[in-house]
Amino acid sequence: MNTELVAGADREQAVTDEVLASFDGTTDPRLREVMQSLVRHLHAFARDIRLTEREWEAAIDFLTRAGHITDDKRQEFILLSDVLGLSMLAVAINEPAVPGATEATVFGPFFVDGAPEIPLGGDLARGAAGTPCYVSGQVRSADGSPLAGVRLDVWGADEDGFYDVQYPGDGFAGRGWLRTAPDGTYRFWTVLPTPYPIPHDGPVGDLLSAAGRGPMRPAHLHFKAAAPGHGPLITHIFVAGDPYLASDAVFGVKDSLIVEAEHHTGGAAPDGTRPQGVWTSMTFDLVLVSDDVS
Known part of the structure; x- marks a missing residue:
């Protein structure tokens, strides 16, 4: 038996044990559970890859740069969580398994509080560049009953793949909220989503490049639904x-x-208007889970 290796392993375990013990007196049981599990896994990770001090310094620098580039319009730590799959794992862990319910996905870094309300059938694009798109559907509970008055926050990128917060100024475009009709239906105009790269001019972009991964997201439109008696x-x-x-x-x-x-060219839209040129339409129903099962 190599006594030097055994001594090294004992020394490493002693560090972990001492840190774990430092949380024994934590009065909040959940905090104690989380922190001690974090220490165990983090220390095990460092031992598993035989973390060098130079790599540790690089990691600290990476996190420091992520903090410096984060502001009220950009959240680099959400991007980091997203590209590591942690965001989707958290969604999977917490999403109720209810047949027929709309599946959840990542929140993303571009939600903004204070977006303007639009009327049912109104223009959420508010000047965003792109092909007009009429979006409609119904919001229902998992038991099939329509949900009236549900607040729907919606946001998306323009035809160049940028959100309003990525432009100078404080205006809102491609973003807003509305409430469903008494029969649970909703409808609004926006612009057709296009694929775009996540911000990759910071440390997360450096990570993707080093890993040989691309920054692209497929075209999508974000929804956030909130209804009394139902989980968000x-x-x-x-x-x-x-x-x-x-x-x-x-x-x-x-x-x-x-x-x-x-895709349509001219003609009448579902709301009776007659758009000029090319326009598009998408239909999607949202099914929410009641609080008693979420």
Whole structure:
């Protein structure tokens, strides 16, 4: 037996044991559970890869840069969680398994509080560039009953793949919220989503490049639904046929969320208006889970 290796292993375990013991007196049992599990796994990871001090310093620098680039319009730590699949794992762990319920997906870093309310059937695009898109559907409970007055927050990128918060200024475009009708239906105009790269000019982009991974997300539109007596839902609808559906940088695609975008030229839209030129339409129903099962 190599006594030096045994001594080294004992020394390493002694460090872990001492840190674990430091949390023994934590009065919040959940915090104690979380922190001690984190220490065990983090220390095991360091031992598993035989972490060097130079690599540890590089990791600290990476996290420092992520903090410096984060502001009220960009959340680099959400991006990091997304590209590591941690965001989708958290969704999978917490999503109630209810047949027929709309599947959840990542929140993403571009939600903004204070978006404007639009009327049912209104224009959520608010000047965002792109092909007009009429989006409609119904919000129901898992038992099939329509849900009236549900708040739907919706946000998406323009035809160049940028969200409003990525442009100078404080205006809102491609973003807003509305409430469902008495029969649970909703409808609004926006612009057809297009694929785009997640912000990759920071440390997360450096990580993707080093790993030989791409930054692209398939075209999608974000939904956040909140209804009394039901759990919140955060999801997307993805445009069928998008070339990045199988390689989403944040692993957010689910087959049930892929929707056909129908293309039209002229003619009458479902709301009776007559758009000029090319326009599109998508239909998607959202099914929410009641609190007693979520």
